[in-house]
Amino acid sequence: MATKCKYCPLHKSPLFVPHSDEDTRFMQRFKVGELVIDPGTTMLMEGSKSPQLFTALRGMGVRYKTLETGQRQVINFVFPGDFIGLQAAVMGEMQHSVAASSPMTLCVFDRAEFWNFFRSHPERAFDVTWLAAMEEHFLGEALASVGQRSATEAVAWSLTRIMLRGKATGLVQNRTMPLPYRQQDLADALGLSLVHTNKTLGKLRDRQLANWSDGYLYVNDIEELAKIAQMTVEEPMVRPLM
Amino acid sequence: MATKCKYCPLHKSPLFVPHSDEDTRFMQRFKVGELVIDPGTTMLMEGSKSPQLFTALRGMGVRYKTLETGQRQVINFVFPGDFIGLQAAVMGEMQHSVAASSPMTLCVFDRAEFWNFFRSHPERAFDVTWLAAMEEHFLGEALASVGQRSATEAVAWSLTRIMLRGKATGLVQNRTMPLPYRQQDLADALGLSLVHTNKTLGKLRDRQLANWSDGYLYVNDIEELAKIAQMTVEEPMVRPLM
DNA sequence: CGCTTAGTTGACGTTAATCAACTTGTGTGG
DNA sequence: CCACACAAGTTGATTAACGTCAACTAAGCG
CATH class of the missing domain: 1.10.10.10 (Winged helix-like DNA-binding domain superfamily/Winged helix DNA-binding domain)
Incomplete structure (x- = not known):
């Protein structure tokens, strides 16, 4: 039985901007289901045009790229509350893979709705951009770590x-x-x-x-x-x- | 004399999605001026809450972070057509600096208008998110390079x-x-x-x-x-x- | 019980960092 | 116009950090 957004356990965490009731209702409409996966399962593949977007509800995972030589670069670690699949949603195709490292529960959103989403709720669209900019910031930090x-x-x-x-x-x-x-x-x-x-x-x-x-x-x-x-x-x- | 968007030299390049006349008019309204700078000049400082956004019109530059130890990590190289300052616009503060490596000409946009921009033109807001996702993609590649x-x-x-x-x-x-x-x-x-x-x-x-x-x-x-x-x-x- | 996966440890090899000296070009002030 | 400082690039010698190879332990699982 899928968790209702209204009872989302993440809402309790101070890490996240609180949702208004309207926000919650809207996200609920956008949510099409819940995905429960085992450790080791890949939820998004590099190059895939996934029809789905996720928010990590429980559990942890990794984002990674695989080079031609087979070497793997872990891009970052996925924590509860992370939004997954934005690249596929805006660019049409994932540029990295995402896999679960522990048992995970994911909220599933429909990518086809994404554009409506963007048009009808500019403040939420802004939030998406905020997340993308945050991700960019984090990757910059990671780059500095690996490099320096x-x-x-x-x-x-x-x-x-x-x-x-x-x-x-x-x-x-x-x-x-x-x-x-x-x-x-x-x-x-x-x-x-x-x-x-x-x-x-x-x-x-x-x-x-x-x-x-x-x-x-x-x-x-x-x-x-x-x-x-x-x-x-x-x-x-x-x-x-x- | 500032270049009119209508005569923007970048529009000729096949690298960019063509603007409709409406797009061009809109960007023109958003554009508040042009900035010409010498090599070595920093246009955005890490930690600054710049009131301005830029598009590189001519010339090249670098984005970089400085660590506590004084070491520098170059995040990427700035080319004509690149959008600069998105982080400050959405997150409130730049997380890296941007400096010119050659003489540069920059279109200057007003950050205060950014939110209006987002609300009134969802397809352009989508483009901004696209750019952020692209940047994230690129940083992932860079990370893989440095790491592997x-x-x-x-x-x-x-x-x-x-x-x-x-x-x-x-x-x-x-x-x-x-x-x-x-x-x-x-x-x-x-x-x-x-x-x-x-x-x-x-x-x-x-x-x-x-x-x-x-x-x-x-x-x-x-x-x-x-x-x-x-x-x-x-x-x-x-x-x-x- | 054997197989597999993750973690651990020591010996050795290689890549890349550090140190230092020198070149070349450019701009500046006497 | 020369002397000098300064920035960028180049090169060789030495050293340190990290990678590779290999062997072994411990835990989980059919």
Whole structure:
């Protein structure tokens, strides 16, 4: 039984701009169903012209590109509240794939409605653009990480970002949050080898800065970790929810 | 004397979606002036809440972020037709800086009008979102380059992209186009040291694949260069012009 | 019980960073 | 018009970071 937008669990999170009743009704009309998928399932393929858009309701995933050589670049990590499939909606075709890393629940929207959506609700259209600009911002940060930071800095940067997002999404309890990725995913996100990523994680663990094991990430002092990462800790910006 | 949109030189390029007369009139109304700047001038600063949006009319520039350590990450290269300042317009604040690398002419738009723009012309609002999605796509590619490609591949990738964009913009004559950047800019874009970038460019030159010197890039066989870069050559997608 | 996936560790090799010196071209002020 | 400073590009020598290879452990699953 699909969750009604009215009872959407994400609305409770302070990370998202609150919906008016009218907003909620509108999104409800736009929503065509719910998709529940297992870890490892690909929900959108690079090159596909998916007729569907999603919002991640529960669970986590990865966006990634595959190069001709078979190498994989993880573009970013998908968290609850993320909007998925915008590229297919505006550009006609996905430029990356999206797969689940944990069990996921996704709200499904109909792409065919997207244009109506855009015309009839300019403030929501604006929100979509906001999300695209935010994504662009985030990718710029990631690029700076991969390009300019050392392995230790990059890993610390990643874990800090994840922890901040986790906090904002309400996933953190006792400085611990679920993190259902493989080390290979992080390695592919940072352009590092699996082995080097493993050793770097080990060092952070030894230094008591961050412990990611058995699917959980524990960070004792995020300020300390951020210092290693050469970054400043900022609360994630409040964002629109689709 | 500011160029009238009606006589915009970019309209001739097949890279851009043609404007209807109505589009042209509308953009003309939105345009508040023209900015001419020298190389080295910064037109938008990271963190600024610029009241202005731009479209690059002539000349080239760079978008970049500066890390706490002073390191610089070049996000991408700005070409004629690029829309500049979207982040400030939707998110309130620029997340990167933009500077001119050659003399540049920019169309200036008023940010205060942006919201009206969005409400009254949904198809143009859609175009803006399209551009943001395109930018996201491009940044994903760049991330994959920096993360997964070797120095030689990454440099070859960059030069290939630039050449393709140059062709589409009509900047190429005799397999040669102006490229007013410093090697340091390319190094900062690819996360490589200046010295290594220089040596890599030297190797490509020795192998007769690409010769970038004295502000001009010459590529004899772009397919060959693309092969080194482990990429497939595609014509750049036709894009909206703001 | 054997197979597979994820994580871990040590030894070794290679790429790319760093350091340093030098060239070339350009603009500036005496 | 020369001397000088300054920016950009080039090159060789050395070093450090990271990748690759390989072997092994532990957990889950049919």
